Amino acid sequence: MIALDLNWIRSQFPALTQEINGQPAIFCDGPGGTQVPKAVVDAISDYLLTSNANAHGAFATSQRTDALIAAARDAVADFLNCGSDEVVFGANMTTLTYTISRAIGRTLQPGDEIIVTALDHYANVSAWQALAEQGIVIRTVDIHPEDCTLNWEELTRSLNERTKLVAIGYASNAVGTINDVAKIAQLAHQVGARVFVDAVHYAPHGAIDVQALDCDFLVCSAYKFFGPHLGILYGKREHLARLQPYKVLPAPDEVPSRWETGTQNYEGMAGLLATLGYLTELGHRVDPSMQNRRAALTAVTSAIHTYEAELSQALLRGLLEIPGLTIYGITELNRLAERTPTFGLRIKGYTPAELATQLGDRAIFTWHGHFYALGVIERLGLAASGGLLRIGLVHYNTMDEVNRLLQALHEMTEPVGVGFANRLSSQHIS
The missing domain is CATH 3.40.640.10 (Type I PLP-dependent aspartate aminotransferase-like (Major domain))
Known part of the structure; x- marks a missing residue:
């Protein structure tokens, strides 16, 4: 099976070329709705x-x-x-x-x-x-x-x-x-x-x-x-x-x-x-032996699952380094198969709305609130204080985008995000 071709994938989604405040937009809002290929x-x-x-x-x-x-x-x-x-x-x-x-x-x-x-x-x-x-x-x-x-x-x-x-x-x-x-x-x-x-x-x-x-x-x-x-x-x-x-x-x-x-x-x-049709074509690209649509769709979802696990691992490792940050849900790296690359979190001293707004100003799109998942938000005791910040990745996201998101969170929650920026320059998160 061939790995996902991120350059080809991203070329299919015109929305990914947008800039906000002079910065390339990063769509970490997948759980609220994904972007569409131009063919759609x-x-x-x-x-x-x-x-x-x-x-x-x-x-x-x-x-x-x-x-x-x-x-x-x-x-x-x-x-x-x-x-x-x-x-x-x-x-x-x-x-x-x-x-x-x-x-x-x-x-x-x-x-x-x-x-x-x-x-x-x-x-x-x-x-x-x-x-x-x-x-x-x-x-x-x-x-x-x-x-x-x-x-x-x-x-x-x-x-x-x-x-x-x-x-x-x-x-x-x-x-x-x-x-x-x-x-x-x-x-x-x-x-x-x-x-x-x-x-x-x-x-x-x-x-x-x-x-x-x-x-x-x-x-x-x-x-x-x-x-x-x-x-x-x-x-x-x-x-x-x-x-x-x-x-x-x-x-x-x-x-x-x-x-x-x-x-x-x-x-x-x-x-x-x-x-x-787009997903089928991507399936043929990752496994040319898959000739019928169902087989191609199964092949592409397998490749997507593998790639998203890599993104999840990098994001999870980076989030756990941020002081005052709490992730709600599965956090063990050996249990990534039990979760999607969707992370609900809080950072001490910030409301989810404040975090989402600051990230949005940096052209990083996330969601905040309860997401109509009232049961889990109430069970976690977060309903009255604004719910969660939700980061959701899909297969068109990149490792560079994960790194930029993590750097932004460090910059927002530390007086100066120099320490994380230095680590990024010396050892790329992967």
Whole structure:
């Protein structure tokens, strides 16, 4: 397998050439939304210029739209390793989650139970908590605050014959923790419960195989893995066919379109198709022997995982050298496989907003706050004081950017960042 070609990768993303205050912009904001390749912009523009029409019409542009929908479903099916008829598109992950939760709610009885976790984005919590209005019991599994991992003992104890669904995140968008979704699905299925997976944060960092996970539903958002704003839902076909969605009559009743309310974001599908085309091409570059799309996508995510682990190691080592800095989550270098390159932190004497503002002035883009991961922020006791500063890397980030970020943090938190600058000049962090 060939290593990632960072020069080629970065050449595909025009946004990375921006300058702020005379300095090259560094995008450490990936968990909040990634940049897109130029091919995505071109595909959206081309659709709007040449094929812009509603679906199922008896004329050329509508027929092109029908073909686009089919092609986008096929591409996502390869991305997730599922059938094309198991792919549903929507406005975003949150909307799709509420769509499914309301349909599942129609099948539940008072006293039935749903399990959520304190580690999750609240899009995968609030949608299920809303069902408490009809007598559904919502159980929240706690975390171990020392490393922000799930409390497996509590999860196991919470599962029982009344459990109807487990809503779980593949990875935490606040602190990077990766959950063992396949193991959770196995435990849930043993008591007859279904599993709903939020893979929004995980999607840009690792291969998703819904067959191997054996989850019942999985959602992700294209704008988190280098695409446009478009929500994606996988559902096992038997569930999509059996459950009854709320919909406008006389909308189609076939799977999967029965789940897609209103006119869809066709230009977004064109952009998504181009996103997966970019990732496929990158997969062919890292392993030319991978001829089909699914194989190429698996190859590229493996290469991305390896490269991001190198970035994580360098960033983690550097962060641990900064006085007064606390990292929330997994910090052991031998456990990098258990986390994404997303780090939530605080520095004594600074609010997260102050840190993000100063970094932004240096053209380094990070996020601050709770990131809708209210459970983990509250569990860590940080909700009232501004949450966390979040640094999130993806495969288009470079080691030089990591070094510049670390130097900036030293300069901001020390009277003069001379010591770190000297270390950088004598021994490059790698």
